């Protein structure tokens with residue numbers, strides 16, 4: 001479970017999150033929607049301790065994130081908006097393998113995870129490609145594969161579809177759907193709600209650092225239009 005208890009956060013003196021409380025259960029598929037600047041990325045960065053609350057607490061599996069960053073980062077896999085910041089190796093396969101290697105898994109399991117993760121993002125056969133020679137969309141797909149290969153309890157993705165072509169987008173969505181069906185929690189911050197609402201258990205809408213709606217998808221449509229999100 002990921003839990004925010006009355007979390008406030010300000011950049012310098014500008015408040016961004018204000019007394020935000022939220023609980024995301026294991027296996028839930030949550031779409032996080034909201035206009036530019038509403039605070040989605042700031043919220044997400046608290047899930048694995050990239051940001052720490054000024055006030056309040058964020059807990060992962062009942063433990064405050066700041067007490068055990070390694071545990072939080074093993075449970076919560078993240079895909080960031082700017083994938084270039086996320087790479088640690090020169091080639092696609094080495095980068096996707098890096099996380100599972102750090103978990104100390106046997107080579108056969110690592111290879112299996114890397115193959116499955118690359119297949120999920122339509123990058124089968126590209127393991128030896130250099131990351132710096134990939135297009136932006138291909139880099140975004142490798143970043144997603146890296147998080148998938150960790151098989152975390154929760155997968156948190158910040159605008160993961162930016163730069164993805166339609167086949168890659170459909171492939172990632174289908175992988176998220178099967179992960180969710182198998183019990184992985186998914187938190188997906190996106191402006192692009194095409195095909196996403198039907199997968200979601202909840203749609204959380206943010207506006208100006210606050211949660212203004214937290215509804216099942218069928219009830220979320222009207223409210224989303226009020227927070228400047230285009231609904232399909």
Ligand SMILES: Nc1ncnc2c1ncn2[C@@H]1O[C@H](COP(=O)(O)OP(=O)(O)OP(=O)(O)O)[C@@H](O)[C@H]1O
Nearest residue numbers: 011012014016034035036037038039040041042043
């Ligand atoms: N590093 C920073 N320094 C100062 N202010 C920041 C910083 N990062 C974000 N902000 C401010 O915090 C607010 C929330 O930004 P955030 O990136 O969380 O929004 P968002 O909902 O993810 O937006 P987008 O949809 O554009 O990605 C914005 O007003 C933004 O200007």
